[in-house]
Amino acid sequence: MPIMNHILGFPRIGSQRELKQAQESYWSNQISREQLLKIGLDLRLQHWKKQKESEIDFVCVGDFSWYDHVLSTSMLLGNIPERHKNVNKCVDLDTLFYIARGIAPNRKPVAAAEMTKWFNTNYHYIVPEFVQDQTFSITWCQLFHEIDEALNYGYKVKPVILGPITYLWLGKTKGKDFNRLDLLRNLIPVYQEILSKIHEKGIDWIQIDEPILSLELSDEWLKAFELSYSFFSGNYKLLLTTFFDGIEHNLKTIVKLPVDGLHVDLVHGKYNLVELNNLVPEHWILSLGVINGRNIWKSDLKYWFNIIRTMLMVRKHVWVGASCSFLHCPVDLNSEKNISIEVKNWFSFAVQKCYEINLLTKALKSDNVSILEEWSNLLYTHNYSNQVNNPFVRSAINKIHKSDTVRSVPYVIRANLQKRKFGLPLLPTTTIGSFPQTNDIRKLRLDYKNKNINFDDYSAEIKKHIRNVISTQEELELDVLVHGEFERNDMVEYFGEHLHGFVFTDFGWVQSYGSRCVKPPIIVGDVYRSKKITTEWLQYAQSLTKKPVKAMLTGPVTILSWSFLREDLPKQIICNQIALALRDEVSDLESGGIHIIQIDEPALREGLPLKKSEWNEYLSWATKSFRITSSKVQDITQIHTHMCYCEFQDIMDAIVELDADVITIETARSDMELLRFFKKFKYPNEIGPGVYDIHSPNIPTISEIESLLSEAIKYIPIDRLWVNPDCGLKTRNWEETKLALKNMVIATKNMRKKNNS
Template sequence: MMSTSTIGFPRTGPKREAKKALEAYWAAGAANGPQLLAAAADIEAAAWRRQAEAGVELTGLDGTLYDQMLDAVFQLGLLPPRFQALKASAEPSPADGPYAGGGGLDLYFKLARGAEGAPALDMSKYMDTNYHIIVPELCHDTAPCADWSPLLDRVRRGQDAVGVASAVPIVVGPCTLVGLARGEFDRSEMVARLAPAYAQLLRDLAALGVPEVQFHEPFLTKSSAEGLAADCAACYGQLAAAGVPINLVVPYDDVAEGTYRWLIELPVAAISLDFCGVPGADYGCRTAQLIAKYSFPKDKRLGAGVIDGRGCWADASGRALRLLRALRATLGADQAICVQTSTSLQHLPYDLASEPELPSGLPAPLAFAVQKVEEVVTVARAASAATDGAAPAEPHIDLSTYTGAPPPAECQLDEALFRRAEPYEGRRPKQVALPPFPTTTIGSFPQTPAIRRHRLAFKQGRLSLDAYRERMAAEIGFAIGAQEALGLDVLVHGEPERTDMVEYFGQQLSGFHFTQHGWVQSYGSRYTRPPIIVGDITRTGPMTVHEYEVAQGLTSKPVKGMLTGPVTILQWSFARNDVPRAEQAAQLALALRDEVKDLAAAGCRVLQVDEPALREGLPLKADRQPAYLRWAVDAFRLATAAAPPEVQVVTHLCYSDFDDIMPAIHAMDADVLTIENSRSGDEMIHALAASGYTRDVGPGVYDVHSPLVPSVEWLADKLRSYLQAGLLGGDASRIHVNPDCGLKTRRWEEVLPSLRNMVAAAQQLRAELVGPGRPPATPRKPASPVESRSAGGVASACPCCAL
């Protein structure tokens, strides 16, 4: 009989209860701590019981108020120096519950969101997913000061919910915490320094009678993990001495061959491996091949992640069952095997039953988190029945060759489609003239309650298309007027019509399906509703031209055309697993290419094509990365190469480590690169300067995910640091000034003073440093109401009331 386990589940609640509770706490303050903790406890208990009731034997006790990596940092006491003073002055109260010992809920959230004089910890994509973690910040002097009370409280509640024998704690492993951390420190020494704190946790868990503990170590899937054998052996040797069985969970990809050989020798009770990899990836997953070549130790349980944990497709082909049968045939009937998902299910919506209607003709049935748990139990029972004597009818899987990759596809496009009409040096002088330190924003402005009401009324048929467009034109007019009054140089229309930067485009392209309740956590209280790619992708008509024309008709300053790039649309959707990702990206690029042509024909002179997910899609193995970067860069160039030379193409990247893809960033051939930068200590600035990047750059000067308003002097110092780093040789005309990201999630009360200070800082630097480059543009008249060709009426700009 094969056993079953879960290694993570959505922390959202079936109706986004976690988001509502968190935002209510932020609105009400510390006094609302008990309500937040009670809501989180209810959400977690319901999720655990749901898994146990489905028949899962070992339920992973997943849960967090914000992020699992933040939980580890907080409970280990790994506070950077700027937060130590905040902890010393904190006054935790009973309202903080189990968080009181670590400094209280207020300190916990300040690590993620920042405080006056203490910028938040950096945020980055987790492995190759769209989930963001809070990045640990370590240094040579970092020493843990652990208080595991929140986790121990969660375990006690889990035992009450599903029983002591079934409740399994989940812990971020030390090698992953250190491997994903930033700062200057010796990694081997830091792992050794953390080990005693983890060992104490295990002793505390032993006292609670837990059956085992899951240590999640996805960092071991990276190519660099091959050199971690000594660190892991020493650390897990010390942890094994605590006497609690350890399940070492290694999700998100297969491990390298060299890593596998020492991984299976570690002193742990179980090793859980990913047999699925990235859905639709052309390289598949080689875990089965590694087991065929090197076998698996009999004294350990194999956690077989055969149910895809991050793709929304059900296993209609029976692949998981065939894999389990092949594993049993290879390893023998006496090998302990536990069936589970390949990754945590936090990357999926909660329950397919919440969807009122589903499209027909899908490539395969859909399965969300609840359904994936049911698949785990069903396939385990079926595999056990086959072991007990039932003859398999399906084709046999040969583990020695199996990868699960889709059939290859060849792109037959003319290479000329991937090249701009003129090289960068020839087209830059033809593009819009701007002053030194030109100011702009990344694209979106606050989605106010009024905007959401208008959108809902239109969606429900209570507002006609013409009436809806009039309301959106008014919102665009407000945004243009506000930017004119602030003195920004390149404007945006504010994207009031867009619920999401991916969903908006998918709704206007063929080949997509949209859920009504398919929410997935991106970070903290920020959720997304990823579309599902269900067929070939084509554009059915212009998608953004109307809004661009409304906005540009209100001002003589340049307004950006705003598109989401093909790789980001792909990465932030549930991709097909029967068609290579490269082919899906090319289809998206061709659709966007037509939109680029239409925007240029409408007079657009600055076109932004966002690719924040470019780095996110990078395979975790170095040998797989060149092929991915080729087709990802090709997709961006295919979409943007149709822009005439006089159109300035801007792209935006954020919340990832870009050092290892610098050549690809160069190859994108964008005219301006804007990047998230404020949380990462100017790491990207130094990387760009070191790489000899030659295009204009807009490093984010302040963190849009914090409610704090940056001061003029702080922003001016930030701009001076770019010059001191040698970025673009200190040419102020080529260093653009912008926030880190879009401003959709902020309030106008926060946006306006932040942008006002940003413009003032740029003006201050212009007075101090008039660098070489283009002269300031001719002053333009302020916006005034004009007749819009698309709106069919007057759209009013509001420069006065905006401020």
């Protein structure tokens, strides 16, 4: 068989975020369901056309989703939580949105399904819910419709489905606890039916994603692979797909499975290729993921040419592919008009990465490396660009001392000093930072960016919004106020724009969840700060009130994790550069009279290596970077941090090591499940478990918040408990925000009375 190529998935949002705009228009009743479906079809056709034009041998089908591909799998399998089911049992697009958002036309608001991070990425998925003895059946036929669409347009199709073991791994049990693997007896027949239905459409190859094979799995889960896949034999061919890390530790199990090919991520996995070749059955396709699906740099095609050429000398059946789905990349570099030619020549987005795969395939087929010279040489110019290296930054990194990473006194002493300083009541109330970002605010920022208005006019308008939000918070009787973050587009992008070493795109959007997209900054050189970023806005806000105003910074680990990184330095070095830059900002805030400073680190858990054996090394340098940012402050300065949508239990020791005075965390969406962990683990500092889910339009009632606080008090001493939402409020509207915060404050006052009586 000649060498072939493929991708594992294409970005679904559209180069101009067409999917986001369509989703939100549908949710607000501005377009019909038929119009929404038409936009989805148009996007799929565009994406298949791009793949075909790049001479990719298969178009990927099943990578499109209306919200999240894990939720799409739940829909396909008929796994609909009881509270989200229609009375007439029908399952449609509104059912999917009801699960994700907790709201749908003609349905009462209910709790949305839980959301968490997709492995070690900034993409979120809707967590499947499982009940004991649950049954499954094919219910949502979108996958089959999309296969028909692609076939009708003449494309050679490779469908992608999420594998059964990974699907069970990603979910959570509800009600009575039980072993999720017990559900395999009900799940396997449905997967058999899915595979058969796909093959009946004339499909040969089916991509079945099992990324948990990169994890260090127990024998029980590995045996589940052998059991399940023994039932998946037919005339179809299965490409078992793994990504995000190496799978060499699980290869002895993998090679026993009755599949026809294996995809490995050579970008993020560490492999002995000779051993890999010897272990993988000779008749299998070995698909090599060499084009990085998680970064925006051009690939060193000459390097990969030599790797794959060597493999072709000893193996007949080799495919060339991406390391993972291009879901994590922007769509098309050609949309960018405001990046310098020098820098643009270093980058490659999803469309260009398809071209890279094709170019590398052509070079291998012709055994002609010279085809790759021009493409690779453009990347090499990064090494000697004057935008990259700064000797002063390198010197500062080398001078970091242990004393830069510890507070001068322990928390118990600081806490008493801070209580006297701020005089806050029992159960102090606050928010996470951002308030609703209206169209007027977005237009104001855009007008300033496009130089339609000068800074003085821009500043005057931003200050109006700050005055309004301070006034609103005082009316709501919140205890610790914020300035609303109206000057900020995104919590990472904003800080990147004010630090050296970053460049920015206009259309480099990546899906985070649902209709939420982010535009990660790109770190191309050494990072440092040359002027104040937030201080003047915070000083102005503090001048408007006698209550303390809390400053918000995005922490170094989160800026690192949510940016596209340069690939010529270790992550920890880049993280420490960011930490030193932020430390300067913390110092200026404190000097400016701001003594409550929140340093958000929602990505701390996300950055964990997939293998637990590598966790300690990562957590050591990640917590150190946070402490570099936060430790050189006065004892009366209260350091907060915020984290959301991750499994905190895995990193609680590291969270303690951060030594933040207050941590605010997400708990409402998961019914405060995390707090039960505190029964075993006594978190020593102050904590604010979120009392309502800001990612759902549902307004929490006073009684619901009181119930959550009553639960929290069981596990956290009331004198160390804060009250706050799960996350920032920028995606909510003002009406929702005021009602929810009003209920939060009333519920808190009620709880104070109960506990003071």
